[in-house]
Each structure stands twice: as C-alpha cells, then as structure tokens.
Amino acid sequence: MNLIDIYIQEVTRRLPEKNREDIALELRSTIGDMLPDDYSKDDVKGVLEKLGNPAALASGYRDQPMHLIGPRYFDVYLSLLKMILPIAAVIAVISMFAEYFIGFDEGEAIINVVLTSIGEGIWSIIEVGIHVFFWLTVVFAIIERTDKGKDPQPLSASLKKWTPDDLNNITYIPKKKAITKLEVFGYLMWTAFWATLYFYANHLLGVYEGGGNGLKFVIPAFNQDILLHYWPIVIVVIALEIGLALYKLLKGQWTKKMAIFNTIVELFATVVFIVLLSNPNLMNEEFISYMSHLFTTSTKQFEIWIVGGVIIIFVVYAAISIFDGFRKARIR
Numbered sequence: 001m002n003l004i005d006i007y008i009q010e011v012t013r014r015l016p017e018k019n020r021e022d023i024a025l026e027l028r029s030t031i032g033d034m035l036p037d038d039y040s041k042d043d044v045k046g047v048l049e050k051l052g053n054p055a056a057l058a059s060g061y062r063d064q065p066m067h068l069i070g071p072r073y074f075d076v077y078l079s080l081l082k083m084i085l086p087i088a089a090v091i092a093v094i095s096m097f098a099e100y101f102i103g104f105d106e107g108e109a110i111i112n113v114v115l116t117s118i119g120e121g122i123w124s125i126i127e128v129g130i131h132v133f134f135w136l137t138v139v140f141a142i143i144e145r146t147d148k149g150k151d152p153q154p155l156s157a158s159l160k161k162w163t164p165d166d167l168n169n170i171t172y173i174p175k176k177k178a179i180t181k182l183e184v185f186g187y188l189m190w191t192a193f194w195a196t197l198y199f200y201a202n203h204l205l206g207v208y209e210g211g212g213n214g215l216k217f218v219i220p221a222f223n224q225d226i227l228l229h230y231w232p233i234v235i236v237v238i239a240l241e242i243g244l245a246l247y248k249l250l251k252g253q254w255t256k257k258m259a260i261f262n263t264i265v266e267l268f269a270t271v272v273f274i275v276l277l278s279n280p281n282l283m284n285e286e287f288i289s290y291m292s293h294l295f296t297t298s299t300k301q302f303e304i305w306i307v308g309g310v311i312i313i314f315v316v317y318a319a320i321s322i323f324d325g326f327r328k329a330r331i332r
Helices: 003-012 017-034 041-049 054-061 073-102 108-144 166-170 180-200 224-228 233-249 257-276 285-294 299-329
Strands: 206-211 213-219
Touching: 003 017, 003 041, 003 054, 003 299, 017 041, 041 213, 073 108, 206 285, 213 285, 224 285, 257 299, 285 299
Parallel strands: none
Antiparallel strands: 206 213
C-alpha cells in the first residue's frame, strides 16, 4: 500500500462510515491534481505535507467538532469555571460546617471532630467541584454543538465576537494590587474557622489529656455563657468579613474604597474582641489554675499573659492589614 492510500485511510477512519467512500474519492482526486504527471515518492510526501495532519484534515470534513469544548467557547468556559468553582466550594464547606455542628455530639472525641471535619470538608470540595465541572462542561458542549455559526474565532466574555472596543470594558490591574480568588477563598475559610471556634469553644478550646481512647477534652478554656453574651456583635463581625470577601471577589483589586472598608472591618473586629477578652469572667477559673500550675506562675500573671498576648496579636495583625490595604490601593 503506498503513502497516498495510507494517508486517505488515516483521514477517513476518523469520519462517519457513510461519508468515507465519497471523501476518499474526493481526497484522492485532490492529491492527483496536486501531483505532476511523472511524480516521485518525494513529490507525494510534499503534497501530503501540504495537506497536513490527517486528524486535522478529518476534523475539517466533520460536521461536529472533534473536541469537547472548542476554541470558540473555551475562554468563556474557563473563565466561568474559575469564577464558579471557588464560590461553590466555599458555600459547600460553610454549609458542611453548619450542618455538622448543629448535630454535634458532646460525647464525641475531639480528634474525631477534627478528622471528620477535615475529611468531610475535603470531600465536600471535591464533590461540588466534580458537579460544577461536569454540568458546566455539558452545557458548553451542547452550546458548541447547537451553535449554527461556523465562525471559529473565540467569543468574548459577553458571548459576542471580540472587537477592540471590548478592551474598554477591561481594567488594567497591576499584579501587586490584584486580589486572587484563592485569597478570597482563604479569607472566607478563616471566617468560617474562627466562627466555629467561637460558637463551640466549650467543646474545642481548652485542655486535652491523652488516654487509651485518644485525646479527651477535660477543661474548657472559656465560660461559654459569657462568650455567647456577645454573639450579636460577633455576628456583625462575621457579616462584615463575608461582605468584604464578596467585595474583593467583585472588584478583583485593591482600591481606596476597599482599603477604607477593610480598615472599618479590622478596627471594628479588633475593638469587639478586645472588649470580649477584657471580660474578667470570660476564662474558666479551672483552666487558668491548670495552666498557671503547668507554667509555674500565678493565676493572675497567666491571665494577663494570655489576654495581653492575644490582644497584641489582634492589634498587630489589624495594623499590618490596614497598612497593606492602603499600600496596595496606591499602586498604579
């Protein structure tokens, strides 16, 4: 079998059975017209090289694309995937945490709580990721195959043909002032994490002792009733942090307004937690006695160290966050 026959075979085997014979005849005629009367093997190679890869040529004969998402829709598809996946993952994790702790069993070992939370959180992210990827891919595959326009040019985000005017709708964002979706995702995860610790501190924060059945929670660090006395303003802090995260996701870069918003959130959260930590009845006396004995210090000194240390960390973190927000907002 000569190279022409093999080439035609490689093209037609990628085509529907009913079209193979006609396209094989057409292709053979085309190759014949391109060859000189007394052609050599090198002439055949030259013609086949001009016709190109058999897979690419077969793709041109097909009514349907050979790829799942073609270049016309791929950029829009990828942009939506990057935007929807982090949001869906955060919602799934927060929902999982809320559902899990509503049905929290007080007798459950803390190590089981932590491992179960981590495991279910990872599985929730994987599960929602698979669903988003699958359904978004199916929708775009259907759109691609039902689109009657044969223009191969990629579409813009507005699902229209790209023109230079589209550049007017895009804001140039220097890399150093950009806010990544990963940053927003991490911020939301941190809010979900500390909110969980706050509402279930009497089960999660305190002294653990090892035993035959693993770690056992023996002394809570805080008086939960005193801690929950501040829940209305803590809910405001949570709402402000979620609002800031969504604002970051929407803008995608640091601006002066965002730096001011961030300052308000940081200052409000810091004041709230300083007031909360300054309550003399907040910490469990049994916990203070246990820890002061462990560190061979007085109960008063230990209380001052722990409260003062946490307040300093809050203030320093807030100052760095505020300074960094304005610094990034000034970048041109």
